Amino acid sequence: MSTVKLWTDADVEQNPRVKAVFDDIRTTRKSDFVNNMWRALANQPDLLEATWNRLKQVMVAPSALDPLTKELIYLAVSTVNSCSYCLHSHTAAARAKGMTDEQHQDFLSVLTMAMQTNALATAMQVPVDPEFQA
Numbered sequence: 001m002s003t004v005k006l007w008t009d010a011d012v013e014q015n016p017r018v019k020a021v022f023d024d025i026r027t028t029r030k031s032d033f034v035n036n037m038w039r040a041l042a043n044q045p046d047l048l049e050a051t052w053n054r055l056k057q058v059m060v061a062p063s064a065l066d067p068l069t070k071e072l073i074y075l076a077v078s079t080v081n082s083c084s085y086c087l088h089s090h091t092a093a094a095r096a097k098g099m100t101d102e103q104h105q106d107f108l109s110v111l112t113m114a115m116q117t118n119a120l121a122t123a124m125q126v127p128v129d130p131e132f133q134a
Contacts, residue, residue, distance in 0.1 A: 007042035
């Protein structure tokens with residue numbers, strides 16, 4: 001259950017700033033659906049605008065990473081941060097960008113392997129090899 005109000009479309013119509021962001025979300029995503037994250041952020045129009053604009057820059061604008069790779073990175077970070085909402089929404093986004101069931105299983109294998117070896121290296125405080133120093 002949300003700890004903040006989730007704005008309805010009727011609520012959005014009453015606030016031009018929020019409406020402009022929701023309209024841009026719908027246009028950018030080519031969908032009438034605006035998910036609950038944005039509906040929760042609507043309570044703070046400044047944060048809503050800033051978050052949507054930054055998300056477009058990082059996740060939508062063309063870059064050196066393809067859209068599916070961006071979603072997989074988002075999934076990995078969401079796992080580490082235990083964000084169930086983001087795991088579900090970005091799994092759906094990754095599937096929409098072409099992720100197959102086999103790719104998802106491979107992703108989960110790599111993710112859980114990294115989590116295991118990260119925990120081992122951290123627990124043992126293994127020093128970084130000089131060759132790996134960035």
